[in-house]
Each structure stands twice: as structure tokens, then as C-alpha cells.
Amino acid sequence: MNEKIITVTAPVLPPLEELIPLLEDIWKRKWLTNNGHYHQALEKELSTYLNVPYISLVANGTLALILALKALRLTGEVITTPYSFVATAHSLVWNNLTPVFVDVDPVTLNLDPSKIEAAVTPRTSAVLAVHVYGTTCDTVGINSVAESHGLKVIYDAAHSFAVEEDGESILNHGDMSILSFHATKPYSTIEGGAVVSRSPEMKDDIDRLKNFGISNEVNVIVPGMNAKLNELQAAYGLVCLKHFDRAKSVRKHIAEYYRKHLGAVVGISYLKEVVGVKSNYSYFPIFVDKARYGHSRDELYGRLKEQRIFGRRYFYPLISDFPPYRDLPSADRTKLPIAATAADQVICLPLHGELDEDDAKRIVELVQWKGEK
Numbered sequence: 001m002n003e004k005i006i007t008v009t010a011p012v013l014p015p016l017e018e019l020i021p022l023l024e025d026i027w028k029r030k031w032l033t034n035n036g037h038y039h040q041a042l043e044k045e046l047s048t049y050l051n052v053p054y055i056s057l058v059a060n061g062t063l064a065l066i067l068a069l070k071a072l073r074l075t076g077e078v079i080t081t082p083y084s085f086v087a088t089a090h091s092l093v094w095n096n097l098t099p100v101f102v103d104v105d106p107v108t109l110n111l112d113p114s115k116i117e118a119a120v121t122p123r124t125s126a127v128l129a130v131h132v133y134g135t136t137c138d139t140v141g142i143n144s145v146a147e148s149h150g151l152k153v154i155y156d157a158a159h160s161f162a163v164e165e166d167g168e169s170i171l172n173h174g175d176m177s178i179l180s181f182h183a184t185k186p187y188s189t190i191e192g193g194a195v196v197s198r199s200p201e202m203k204d205d206i207d208r209l210k211n212f213g214i215s216n217e218v219n220v221i222v223p224g225m226n227a228k229l230n231e232l233q234a235a236y237g238l239v240c241l242k243h244f245d246r247a248k249s250v251r252k253h254i255a256e257y258y259r260k261h262l263g264a265v266v267g268i269s270y271l272k273e274v275v276g277v278k279s280n281y282s283y284f285p286i287f288v289d290k291a292r293y294g295h296s297r298d299e300l301y302g303r304l305k306e307q308r309i310f311g312r313r314y315f316y317p318l319i320s321d322f323p324p325y326r327d328l329p330s331a332d333r334t335k336l337p338i339a340a341t342a343a344d345q346v347i348c349l350p351l352h353g354e355l356d357e358d359d360a361k362r363i364v365e366l367v368q369w370k371g372e373k
């Protein structure tokens with residue numbers, strides 16, 4: 001048996017020798033947090049790299065979501081997707097908002113605008129959509145429903161660092177977008193995240209909210225919280241940014257290998273590549289149709305695990321299946337058939353900057369499951 005352990009993602013640690021001079025400089029400056037030199041430098045670099053004018057660094061992606069919703073001063077119900085990481089819905093509850101789950105589109109697995117439209121009530125104040133796996137939402141359709149009902153739109157772009165559509169950052173849609181820089185995400189500050197806003201006033205709002213609501217030395221104007229990113233993590237992020245493109249090209253190669261070799265496997269499908277979208281290649285979900293494949297999703301998951309290949313069932317169960325949400329009227333699985341099927345069929349295959357073609361070949365051969373149906 002091959003002894004190598006292969007996980008679904010692996011953090012790309014920046015070379016220590018590149019990080020150490022920055023840490024030495026922080027030690028000299030003795031400025032550790034509160035909008036320090038490296039925090040400002042990283043906001044500037046990210047603003048340029050991602051092509052977004054207004055970006056606020058925060059301590060993690062969940063706080064980015066909570067603060068973005070807070071800044072938009074929402075009330076009542078917010079329409080969202082059940083097919084995401086739990087933090088998406090949790091951020092609504094932390095703002096006293098009621099999540100209303102609607103089903104996703106079968107091609108993108110992102111919110112379906114026509115189903116959003118059908119779920120709007122007089123209490124609806126916003127749509128919280130997710131570009132799941134970095135696959136872009138139907139932003140035109142979502143925008144049109146939102147405009148006709150006066151709803152705000154927030155995009156959870158935790159998977160969409162540096163994703164572009166028709167030459168434009170995917171982060172420049174809706175009222176705000178958020179990013180996660182957790183160690184498992186393609187770009188990392190260990191823990192961290194950001195809110196991308198659309199005007200200098202909105203950025204100021206977020207910057208105040210993440211710093212206790214302090215407006216100046218003698219005044220506090222909103223009940224903010226503490227969601228600041230510190231200097232050590234900002235320095236880590238600056239070095240990581242230099243290595244993002246290289247790691248992405250490794251992931252691209254692996255993703256293309258999977259696409260090429262899994263296309264002919266009966267009962268296994270994967271998401272389509274969309275013309276005009278520049279992907280970040282951070283996830284490679286496959287969907288196992290047991291009737292055609294001959295084995296269940298969990299049988300394949302177990303087969304990979306036996307060989308120390310740890311895929312992940314992102315996103316199973318659905319958020320709406322978890323105890324805090326399952327009693328909501330909108331959580332009924334029969335009303336979410338596309339999301340429910342995806343959750344029951346999905347395995348994310350390993351995809352990260354430390355895989356090589358031999359790893360991908362082994363994984364493909366296991367998925368092909370030749371001669372044992």
C-alpha cells in the first residue's frame with residue numbers, strides 16, 4: 001500500500017526565509033495589531049491583486065459575513081442557500097435574521113433566481129448567495145430579482161479568491177462580498193478574511209464595526225465588535241500572496257487531469273467549466289450516481305479512505321439538515337431536491353498545491369473502480 005496521506009486541501013506554507021525578515025521588522029516596530037504597517041500593506045496589495053477598490057481585512061470569514069450583514073442593517077428574513085458551509089447561515093442567526101432556504105440551480109449548485117423570487121415575502125430584506133466551489137452565481141438574475149423587490153445582496157465568496165468573470169472580479173457584485181483566508185482555503189492568513197464593499201463610506205462602516213465602533217479617540221458611534229487581523233497574520237498573508245499563482249497552476253494541472261480522465265466514467269459527473277470564468281481551481285467535487293456507477297458515494301469515499309486518500313463530503317449534510325435549522329419551514333428536504341441530491345452524491349477530490357500527477361493518477365484509478373462492479 002502507498003503510505004502517502006493525501007488530504008482534500010493542504011495549506012501552502014510560505015517559505016520561512018521569506019517570512020522571517022518581515023517578522024523581525026514587526027519585532028522592531030513593536031506594533032502588533034490595530035491597523036498596523038503590514039495590515040495596511042496587505043489591504044493595498046489585495047486591493048490591487050483582486051482588482052477591488054474597497055477591502056477590509058478581518059479576523060476570519062465568519063466575522064466578515066456577520067459584519068457585512070450588520071453594516072447593511074437588515075431585518076426579518078434573508079433568502080439563502082442550504083448548500084454551503086454552516087457559517088453562511090450562522091451569520092444570519094448572529095444578526096437576528098431568519099434564514100429562508102431555497103433550492104439551487106442544477107448546473108452551478110448556486111441559488112436559482114426564480115426560486116429566490118418565489119420565496120420573497122414582505123419580511124425579506126436580502127439575499128445571501130454563495131459562489132460555491134468558486135463557481136459563479138447567476139449575478140445578473142439575482143440582481144434583477146433583488147432590484148425588483150428592493151433587496152440587498154451579499155455574496156459569500158469564501159471559495160472565490162481571485163475568481164474573475166469576463167475579465168472582472170467576481171467580488172464586484174451585489175452590495176458586499178466576503179472572503180475567507182482560513183488555512184484550508186486557497187489563499188490564507190492562517191485565520192482571516194475580508195469584506196469587499198462598494199464605496200468608501202461602506203468600507204469606513206466595516207472598519208469601524210470591526211474595531212468596537214470607535215470613530216475617534218473620544219467617540220464610539222455603533223456597538224461594534226473586535227474582528228481585527230493582527231500584524232503577524234498580515235505579514236504571513238503578504239508572503240503567501242507571492243506564491244498564490246504558482247500553487248494555482250499546480251491545482252489547475254491536477255483539475256485538468258481529473259476532468260480528462262473522469263469524463264468517461266459512467267455514473268460520475270462533475271461541474272462544467274464556464275466560458276469566460278477564470279477559476280482558482282480550489283475544489284474538485286464529483287457526484288456519484290449509485291444507480292449508474294454501481295457503488296454508492298459512501299462506498300467510494302471509503303475506498304479512497306482505505307488508501308489514505310481523504311476526500312471530503314462538502315457539503316453534506318445540507319445546512320438545513322442540522323439541528324439549529326431543520327425545524328424551519330424552508331428546511332424541508334422535499335422542497336430542496338437539487339441541493340439534497342448534490343449533498344447525497346458529492347465527494348470533493350483532493351486538490352492542492354502539493355499534489356503531483358502520480359497522486360492524481362492513483363485517485364483516478366480508484367474512482368474508475370475497474371472490474372469489480
Ligand SMILES: *Cc1c(COP(=O)(O)O)cnc(C)c1O
Pocket residue numbers: 060061062063084085087088130156158159180181182191192193
Ligand atoms: C470557510 C467558509 C466560511 C467561513 O470562513 P472562516 O474563515 O473559516 O470563518 C464561510 N462560508 C463558506 C462558504 C466557507 O467555505
